[in-house]
Amino acid sequence: MVIKGTTQLLGVIGYPVTHSFSPLMHNAAIAHLNQQAPSSADFVYLPFPIHPDGLKDAIAGFKAIGLRGFNITIPHKQAIMPLLDSVSEAAQAIGAVNTVWRDSGDDDSSGECQWCGTNTDVTGFLAPLKALGQDWSEAAVIILGNGGAARAVVAACHELGCAQIWVVGRSRQKLSQFSQSWAHLPEIATKLVMLPRDQLLVQGPKAALLVNATPIGMHPQVEASPLGEDEIKVIMEGGAIAYDLIYTPRPTRFLQQAEALGLMPIDGLEMLVQQGAAALEIWLGQPAPVSVMRQALLSHLSKLSKSSG
Ligand code: NAP
Numbered sequence: 269m270v271i272k273g274t275t276q277l278l279g280v281i282g283y284p285v286t287h288s289f290s291p292l293m294h295n296a297a298i299a300h301l302n303q304q305a306p307s308s309a310d311f312v313y314l315p316f317p318i319h320p321d322g323l324k325d326a327i328a329g330f331k332a333i334g335l336r337g338f339n340i341t342i343p344h345k346q347a348i349m350p351l352l353d354s355v356s357e358a359a360q361a362i363g364a365v366n367t368v369w370r371d372s373g374d375d376d377s378s379g380e381c382q383w384c385g386t387n388t389d390v391t392g393f394l395a396p397l398k399a400l401g402q403d404w405s406e407a408a409v410i411i412l413g414n415g416g417a418a419r420a421v422v423a424a425c426h427e428l429g430c431a432q433i434w435v436v437g438r439s440r441q442k443l444s445q446f447s448q449s450w451a452h453l454p455e456i457a458t459k460l461v462m463l464p465r466d467q468l469l470v471q472g473p474k475a476a477l478l479v480n481a482t483p484i485g486m487h488p489q490v491e492a493s494p495l496g497e498d499e500i501k502v503i504m505e506g507g508a509i510a511y512d513l514i515y516t517p518r519p520t521r522f523l524q525q526a527e528a529l530g531l532m533p534i535d536g537l538e539m540l541v542q543q544g545a546a547a548l549e550i551w552l553g554q555p556a557p558v559s560v561m562r563q564a565l566l567s568h569l570s571k572l573s574k575s576s577g
Contacts, residue, residue: 269295269298269299269302269312271312272310274307274310275310275311275312276310276311276312276334276335276336277311277312277314277333277334277335277336278294278311278312278313278314278335278336278337278338278551279291279313279314279315279316279335279338279339280313280314280315280316280338280339280340280341281316281317281318281323281326281338281339281340281341281344281348282315282316282317282318282340282341282342282343282344283317283318283319283320283342283343283344284317285315285316285317285318285341286315286317288315288341289540289565289568290313290315290339290341290544291313291314291315292564292565292568293540293541293544293561293564293565294313294544294548294561295312295313296560296561296563296564297309297544297545297548297556297557297560297561297564298311298312298313300557300560301552301554301557308554309552309554311336311551311552316338318344320343320344320347323344323347323348323351324351327348327351327383331370331381331383334370334381335370336369336370336551337367337368337369337370337547337550337551338367338368339366339367339368339544339547340365340366340367340368341366342416345364345365345366345416346363346364348365348368348385349363349364349365349385351383352365352368352383352384352385353371353382353383353384354382354383354384354385355384355385355386356384356385356386356387358386358387358390358423359385359386359387361423361453361456362387362389362390362419362420362422362423363419363449364387364389364416364419364420365385365386365387366386366387366388366389366543366547367385367386367387367388367546367547367550368383368384368385369383369384369550369551370382370383370384371383371384386550387420388542388543388544388546388547388550389417389420389424389539389543390420390423390424390427391542391543391546392538392539392540392541392542392543392544392546393420393421393424393513393539393543394424394427394428395538395539395542396511396534396538396539396542397424397428397477397509397511397534398428400509403429404425404428404429404430404431404476404477405429405430405431406431407430407431407432407475407476407477408430408431408432408433408434408473408474408475408476409425409430409432409433409434409475409476409477409478409479410434410436410463410468410472410473410475410477410478410479410503411425411433411434411435411436411479411481412436412478412479412480412481412482412484412494412495413435413436413437413480413481413482413494414435414436414437414439414442414443414446415481415482417481417513418435418446418479418481419446419449421479421481421513422435422450422456422460423456425477426455426456426459430459430477431459432459432461432473433456433459433460433461434460434461434462434463434472434473434475435447435460435461435462435463436463436464436465436468436472437462437463437464437465438464438465440464443462443463443464444462446462447460447462468495468499468503469499469502469503472502472503473503474503474504474505475503475504475505475508476505476508476509477508477509477511478500478503478504478508478509478510478511478526478531479511479512479513480494480510480511480512480513480514480520480522481513482494483514484522485512485514485520485521485522486514486516486520487516487517487576488576490517490520490521491521492521493520493521493522493525494522495522495525496525497525497528497529500525500526500529500531501529504526504529504531506530507530507531507532508531508532509531509532509533509534510522510523510525510526510527510531510532510533510534511533511534511535512533512534512535512536513536513539514535514536515535515536515537515539515540515565515569516569516572516573517573518535518537518569519533519535520535523535537562537565537566537569538562540565541558541561541562541565542558544556544561545558545561548561
């Protein structure tokens with residue numbers, strides 16, 4: 269990649285941001301596009317570690333230097349929202365933004381840029397499920413966890429047309445807050461059932477889709493799983509899908525258990541790739557090279573797993 273006087277900036281903000289795979293994935297895509305057609309993507313994607321106290325100043329600085337767009341990771345996904353000029357309906361429903369772009373403001377006589385935000389996690393999560401072409405209108409989904417990713421999964425399962433969305437958490441208080449946060453969207457709220465973890469086997473449905481939206485089983489805790497194999501067996505329909513948002517290790521213990529029970533495993537890698545591809549398409553206004561982005565991540569993850577064990 270050649271950085272020139274014309275090169276525009278993209279990036280990811282977080283604190284810390286050192287763990288992010290986004291620079292690797294996006295710069296591989298940008299390099300590929302430029303190889304196909306020189307200067308078709310005159311961009312570079314950088315990590316920006318922004319302390320929460322400096323978020324407002326950083327966004328003003330991004331405006332001053334004409335940054336084209338950026339991704340947002342923990343802890344800024346909610347805090348960024350009031351600093352933006354517009355937030356998509358999807359991101360408002362989830363209560364978090366992961367992608368921001370600069371609208372140059374063609375109809376704005378002041379010439380000031382407007383920051384627009386959306387959330388591409390829903391698109392990312394749905395990509396491998398939509399590829400199956402399944403009918404979800406009778407389906408019950410169980411989501412393990414009630415954090416930020418679980419919110420995107422709830423919105424996605426609603427978009428998929430699922431009949432019931434069960435959310436399982438270890439804290440009754442957090443479950444209740446989670447439930448209340450959807451009250452302004454009755455079409456989603458009426459499908460939601462909150463279930464304390466200790467009631468899962470007693471009250472849980474037979475699910476067509478079980479999603480792990482907790483970090484349980486993520487590297488380095490590779491032997492951990494959010495559920496026992498016997499528990500998964502009780503709550504899943506035959507031939508159902510087990511979806512783990514985690515992408516290191518591949519497969520997780522949870523997905524190994526699911527596969528042993530004859531369930532279809534899906535891990536979080538495709539979600540990561542597809543949410544990134546959706547963001548890149550917004551910034552560049554052209555299709556993202558999804559297979560290049562996937563390959564860049566796969567080779568990086570394979571190097572990491574060789575070096576760690
Ligand atoms: P988060 O906001 O911190 O939420 C984590 C949730 O997991 C919370 O509900 C938390 O419960 C629960 N939890 C954590 N440790 C637990 C434990 N030991 N036992 C029971 N519950 C536990 O995190 P997030 O942003 O939602 O991310 C969740 C996972 O999804 C992470 O592994 C993340 O890497 C992954 N993810 C993947 C993608 C992708 O593109 N593939 C995108 C986003 C996230 P409490 O609320 O009770 O603490």
